[in-house]
Amino acid sequence: MIQMADVGVGICGQEGRQAVMASDFAMGQFCFLKRLLLVHGHWNYQRMAYMILYNFYRNAVFVLMLFWYILHTAYSATLALTDWSSVFYSLIYTSVPTVVVGILDKDLSHNTLLYYPRLYEAGLRNEGYNMTLFWITMLDTLWQSLVLFYVPFFTYNISTMDIWSMGSLWTIAVVILVNIHLAMDIQRWVLITHLAIWGSIAATFLCMVLIDSIPIFPNYG
Amino acid sequence: MNSGDAAGSSSGGSGDAGAPRRASRKPKYSKFTQQELPACKPILTPKWVISVFLLVGVIFVPIGVASLLASNKVVEIVDRYDDACVPSNVTNKLAYIQNSTISKTCRRTLKVPKDMKQPIFVYYQLNNFYQNHRRYVKSRNDQQLRDASKANETTLCDPEKTRDGMAIVPCGLIAWSTFNDTYTFQHNTNNLSIDKTDISWKSDRDHKFGSDVFPKNFQKGPLIGGKTLNESIPLSEQEDLIVWMRTAALPTFRKLYGRIYVDLKENDTITVTLDNNYNTYSFDGKKSLVLSTSTWLGGKNDFLGLAYLTVGGLCFFLAFAFTLLYLIKPRKLGDNNYLSWNRNSAGH
Numbered sequence: 001m002i003q004m005a006d007v008g009v010g011i012c013g014q015e016g017r018q019a020v021m022a023s024d025f026a027m028g029q030f031c032f033l034k035r036l037l038l039v040h041g042h043w044n045y046q047r048m049a050y051m052i053l054y055n056f057y058r059n060a061v062f063v064l065m066l067f068w069y070i071l072h073t074a075y076s077a078t079l080a081l082t083d084w085s086s087v088f089y090s091l092i093y094t095s096v097p098t099v100v101v102g103i104l105d106k107d108l109s110h111n112t113l114l115y116y117p118r119l120y121e122a123g124l125r126n127e128g129y130n131m132t133l134f135w136i137t138m139l140d141t142l143w144q145s146l147v148l149f150y151v152p153f154f155t156y157n158i159s160t161m162d163i164w165s166m167g168s169l170w171t172i173a174v175v176i177l178v179n180i181h182l183a184m185d186i187q188r189w190v191l192i193t194h195l196a197i198w199g200s201i202a203a204t205f206l207c208m209v210l211i212d213s214i215p216i217f218p219n220y221g
Numbered sequence: 222m223n224s225g226d227a228a229g230s231s232s233g234g235s236g237d238a239g240a241p242r243r244a245s246r247k248p249k250y251s252k253f254t255q256q257e258l259p260a261c262k263p264i265l266t267p268k269w270v271i272s273v274f275l276l277v278g279v280i281f282v283p284i285g286v287a288s289l290l291a292s293n294k295v296v297e298i299v300d301r302y303d304d305a306c307v308p309s310n311v312t313n314k315l316a317y318i319q320n321s322t323i324s325k326t327c328r329r330t331l332k333v334p335k336d337m338k339q340p341i342f343v344y345y346q347l348n349n350f351y352q353n354h355r356r357y358v359k360s361r362n363d364q365q366l367r368d369a370s371k372a373n374e375t376t377l378c379d380p381e382k383t384r385d386g387m388a389i390v391p392c393g394l395i396a397w398s399t400f401n402d403t404y405t406f407q408h409n410t411n412n413l414s415i416d417k418t419d420i421s422w423k424s425d426r427d428h429k430f431g432s433d434v435f436p437k438n439f440q441k442g443p444l445i446g447g448k449t450l451n452e453s454i455p456l457s458e459q460e461d462l463i464v465w466m467r468t469a470a471l472p473t474f475r476k477l478y479g480r481i482y483v484d485l486k487e488n489d490t491i492t493v494t495l496d497n498n499y500n501t502y503s504f505d506g507k508k509s510l511v512l513s514t515s516t517w518l519g520g521k522n523d524f525l526g527l528a529y530l531t532v533g534g535l536c537f538f539l540a541f542a543f544t545l546l547y548l549i550k551p552r553k554l555g556d557n558n559y560l561s562w563n564r565n566s567a568g569h
Contacts, residue, residue: 076355166470
């Protein structure tokens with residue numbers, strides 16, 4: 001029964017731990033079920049739904065921005081960003097805020113959730129992640145990637161701008177954009193969230209300066 | 222009895238101490254693990270939304286106006302010469318440009334539209350030239366350019382790697398295709414001198430191109446792609462090469478040719494004597510000569526000013542729209558009628 005259910009909860013106690021081994025969540029007493037479902041279940045759904053949409057957005061905006069550039073390089077797949085910058089994008093520049101918000105963000109306090117049990121129905125009705133929300137996110141991503149690419153493009157179109165400087169501009173623009181998008185959607189700001197978001201932007205500047213100081217890379221100088 | 226009582230109580234006491242005390246399995250309390258860290262929960266009320274939009278509008282519109290004013294102050298002369306400098310009786314432009322025996326000197330007359338204050342920057346502009354093509358961008362060897370001892374390093378430089386068994390310095394397609402049109406200027410029949418020093422990045426001259434690396438075996442093949450280099454001048458002083466090798470990001474670009482330190486007045490005539498050597502005819506490219514002043518914003522470009530003005534104007538419009546909405550159809554903060562179980566009175 002535990003394995004057939006959507007979420008299997010086992011009680012570990014006097015009758016042994018077999019139920020615990022087959023379950024998704026294990027707890028000590030029956031009365032904990034109320035908090036598990038109404039408080040942690042709700043938070044889990046809300047965080048998971050937002051994180052999925054945000055991760056689609058974060059990666060797609062980056063890749064689409066690189067794609068629009070290819071249209072202007074005689075379709076030859078040149079990367080304006082340095083190779084290391086594109087690796088670090090997912091690793092250092094934008095991953096820490098994602099993890100921190102996925103762990104710490106709460107839309108409602110546990111007292112509110114326990115007092116109004118019907119708030120749990122938001123998860124049952126797929127209000128956090130559904131087809132409509134997904135396609136709206138994708139359209140938003142398309143729009144943002146176009147702005148991200150074309151504003152520097154038209155600013156520097158007939159000028160002496162070189163390829164690596166443009167790449168640096170696009171890198172810092174996409175990191176700031178993606179982090180501010182996350183900042184606008186965070187519902188509870190904690191000190192760690194501030195450190196993660198503004199710290200990531202500062203870390204991006206630092207990493208770009210470091211990468212540009214290594215003489216063997218083509219973007220040196 | 223006392224001793225009996227005492228014995229009883231002590232045995233009772235020892236009985237209590239004898240039963241094993243259940244160790245508490247409760248995890249240690251910390252604000253972080255219980256998710257009770259002090260937090261700030263901003264809520265988008267109409268006051269905040271309207272204030273933020275107004276603030277953004279108030280910041281962006283002046284920046285847009287300042288940028289547009291700066292761009293309008295720039296005086297720019299752009300003269301396309303690749304079609305006009307080919308004699309009208311030539312039908313095969315490609316053969317004409319590749320024929321090294323014909324003289325390619327051409328004279329162009331430019332008129333100064335407004336007063337231009339020195340320093341005036343002289344650029345050459347190329348259209349439809351993809352310096353950002355992947356194979357082209359890779360076609361260089363930075364170690365060879367920097368270090369005289371690494372002269373034989375020619376990896377990635379295909380097809381301009383070696384000639385007659387010896388390595389080409391500097392190797393690669395970027396160096397091979399260096400722009401080689403030259404310009405001399407006359408201002409109202411006086412000669413105008415053009416300063417061709419310090420046109421490249423200082424970091425390129427100091428760290429990327431060695432002062433002990435000399436061109437060798439360069440442009441010796443059957444196909445000459447561009448400029449030939451003086452073999453007695455080290456690479457760190459070949460500024461035209463250094464400027465060209467900083468590959469441009471977009472297919473329409475300008476590169477600095479030199480600077481003029483003379484003021485030009487409105488309606489002056491500038492006569493340009495140019496050598497139309499560079500081949501842009503095989504790929505429909507265009508060549509232009511540009512003389513431009515510059516401001517704190519750079520060259521002539523209205524886009525940034527217009528973009529700031531557009532976004533600022535849009536923010537003002539949105540602030541106005543939200544104010545109207547708030548006045549006409551206000552919604553109470555924390556209105557319980559919008560809760561899902563109060564809204565559908567028919568359903569559950």
